[in-house]
Amino acid sequence: QVQLVESGGGLVQPGGSLRLSCATSGFTISNYAMTWVRQAPGKGLEWVSAIGTGGSSTSYGDSVKGRFTISRDSAKNTLYLQMNSLKPEDTAVYYCAKCITAVQAMCTMSSGMDYWGKGTLVTVSS
Numbered sequence: 001q002v003q004l005v006e007s008g009g010g011l012v013q014p015g016g017s018l019r020l021s022c023a024t025s026g027f028t029i030s031n032y033a034m035t036w037v038r039q040a041p042g043k044g045l046e047w048v049s050a051i052g053t054g055g056s057s058t059s060y061g062d063s064v065k066g067r068f069t070i071s072r073d074s075a076k077n078t079l080y081l082q083m084n085s086l087k088p089e090d091t092a093v094y095y096c097a098k099c100i101t102a103v104q105a106m107c108t109m110s111s112g113m114d115y116w117g118k119g120t121l122v123t124v125s126s
Helices: none
Strands: 003-007 010-012 018-025 034-039 045-051 058-060 068-073 078-083 092-099 113-116 120-124
Touching: 003 092, 018 034, 018 092, 018 120, 034 068, 034 078, 034 113, 045 068, 045 078, 045 092, 058 068, 078 092
Parallel strands: 010 120
Antiparallel strands: 003 018, 018 078, 034 045, 034 092, 045 058, 068 078, 092 113, 092 120
């Protein structure tokens, strides 16, 4: 069955960096776009970033553009999110999700995603 397992979260000071990973199984990751979403405490889901099948097509939410970088290694069945210049408002549970299609532009809303991991908590605080 499809499984997505996030890792790499933790406590980091403002201005610091973290790299999240999402290990996948049960499907051929190279056939699908992939995405990251997050949920801050007491708030709704926020789309963060998406990546197409080849890895060269990417998109980012305005709040993370220029600070976060999404990437993928299909040979390792793994999705990544490099997060730099972290801010307290980046504090959230981060989820990776499998997109329904291969097109990352169609994976910016939950209706374009069909499987999610259980999430990893990122806390940005001094």
